[in-house]
Amino acid sequence: MEGIGGRKILVSGGGSGIGRATAIRFARLGADVAVLDINAKGAAETLDAVAVAGRRGLFVPTDVTDFAQVKDSVAKVLAEFGQIDVLASLVGWNEHSFFMQQEPEFWHKVVAINLWGQIHVVRAVLDPMIERRRGAIVTVASDAGRVGTNGETIYAAAKGGVIAFTKSLAREVTRFGIRVNCVCPGVTDTPMFQSVAEHQPEILQAVVKLIPMKRIARPDEPAETIVFLASDSASYITGQTLSVNGGLNML
Template structure:
């Protein structure tokens, strides 16, 4: 894989980090962006030490000019931009009655509006190179509603539909747009949640037929597949990667028969 790559955020940890490292191993030049400059630098150094090509950039995806600068930095680093991974996401677990308006706005800004911003500036660069691929990280909460997470579910549902919309609009430019919908995934953020809920981790695992959470690499690999030439006829796809969590429901009495 020789395309250029610009994640818009969250490449310093979790799923974004795994995507950046895997892409670099496959030969891509990687712009590692994260809200934490130290985390971005650490991943870029890891890529450089392994013989890859990377640059670190501090980025808050709520900053429209920052996203424009990230796209420009990718072009400067690699001579063009072929791939874009939108990974950034936050959750404030409150129902709509309890959530303040600024909290609602923040979740939608990071999870959904940032994808509009990054795509707006990346697509012209991809068009100049004859095409490209965008992969958005949504969530199973965008496919099925998640209790106490109204803003998160609304934002991720928006990611699903925006992905399909962009796939239709830019197929003529040879730009493919797809999304992955992770289920429960073991990342620094989710591990932080479980520290505040001693039984939460086991309860979440019990909801999954595979009885465990995904490792970040298990989400990164399907995301990279969607960006690769092996997926050259796939656009508008929403790939659920959740260990079977949304496959169906169990009737407890049947398990005892």
């Protein structure tokens, strides 16, 4: 994994799950890590692990659905770190339910967090990256946005939006030395997954049967792919969508 040591990393959604695993992996490779999240307790645990790795951590409480807040938070990170080399944009949220039974408030919340949340954070880091003519951005979507998932209709729509946004943005900003890629985790053992597992244990058992590897992912597995795509080891990769799913969908 080339070119991570000494870098300044911003992880949105770093207070839990795959975001926390990503923040810790960056720190263990020698990077300083800033976390944007609404979960202060979770972010504190992440920063403890960053400190154990001997790196500097910074938590800026931020609701990524609010663009003004995101811009202020990114300015705080720049004031502390001086630069942002990498954005890993992980914030996401969903509750398993069927489209025909949902209220519009639920649709708007899912799109606000999963699509607008990514657009806001990406836009806020672009000016300083363009100024330096370098940067790597990794968005996080889901296979739901590639193949569709029963009970995740609006989430899939938002994640499909993240994938299309990533590809189009990569075309637009490559000339500024910025790479943009997307990781689609498969079913991964995080609090988000556990909330689905509690309500729909039978669906998850059925999914595990369909996964060629016959297990769900550990959070560090998609995290490793996010860190790889952000690193100089992926210097000729941009505009790509990579699923980390144990073979569940072969795309």
